[in-house]
């Protein structure tokens with residue numbers, strides 16, 4: 469059989485992929501999917517519902533249909549199933565804020581080559597400069613996706629015989645809120661940088677678990693950890709740091725855990741061949757725009773960090789297929 473002749477279509481599509489990002493983000497900002505869900509089906513109806521020019525409506529829905537975000541039949545548009553589930557405002561699953569989460573970094577991605585030439589890299593990125601307002605915006609986005617992840621964690625991990633969670637870089641407190649809601653006996657500490665701890669306290673109060681969940685301000689690279697937890701969670705901050713720092717933090721967590729306790733690292737991890745998936749590779753490369761030492765870690769890297777720290781029975785579980793894995797280990801009694 470003759471080999472397919474190579475052309476440049478794939479390369480062109482990758483080079484222009486930022487147009488896909490822009491289309492999705494604008495669709496979210498304009499409320500396109502919400503209006504489609506509410507019954508705006510034709511280009512004229514969509515233009516009128518979004519209060520934009522019909523030509524712009526046509527351009528946007530054409531791109532969204534090409535990206536399979538919208539399905540079109542006889543000039544009538546409807547949302548793809550995942551769009552309907554996550555991008556319709558008013559739903560408890562609405563994750564529009566998460567779709568816009570990386571938009572503030574847009575300009576720096578345009579300067580990626582300059583960043584890649586910079587050899588002066590730091591341990592931590594711009595999160596150290598965050599104000600409480602920055603942290604509020606950031607965690608409005610993480611909470612929109614994090615509470616679902618927290619509930620998933622609670623379904624996957626048996627906490628019925630556990631007493632106290634320490635959530636390192638716990639952000640909004642989503643995991644602790646989900647755990648405390650599901651288990652009336654569980655107490656938890658959300659450990660995060662000072663502005664984030666302020667915001668975490670707000671989320672904890674809004675979700676009615678302030679009696680058992682508290683936020684503690686601290687930098688997990690430098691400050692000591694509370695020593696009364698039998699579960700440590702560290703979720704979705706793995707690519708923010710390089711290998712040495714992740715090893716250090718996991719070692720500190722091991723020392724702080726009560727004997728018999730367990731740690732769960734939930735993160736965007738590369739497959740062991742380091743050839744994907746794209747999510748962790750994206751987050752790792754994104755750290756270049758912040759001039760940090762952060763990068764994508766593989767599942768095998770994480771197993772190594774746990775084992776070096778002293779954890780036993782180290783296991784890797786798929787957490788969200790194709791996106792997040794959960795590495796766990798146990799401290800001997």
Ligand SMILES: C[S@@+](CC[C@H](N)C(=O)[O-])C[C@H]1O[C@@H](n2cnc3c(N)ncnc32)[C@H](O)[C@@H]1O
Nearest residue numbers: 610614637638639660661687688689703704705
């Ligand atoms: C993407 S958010 C994830 C939040 C939460 N774990 C979740 O999954 O919803 C990463 C969090 O790690 C926190 N973080 C990063 N470096 C930290 C450090 N050195 N000390 C404490 N928290 C840190 C950030 O402030 C942020 O809240």
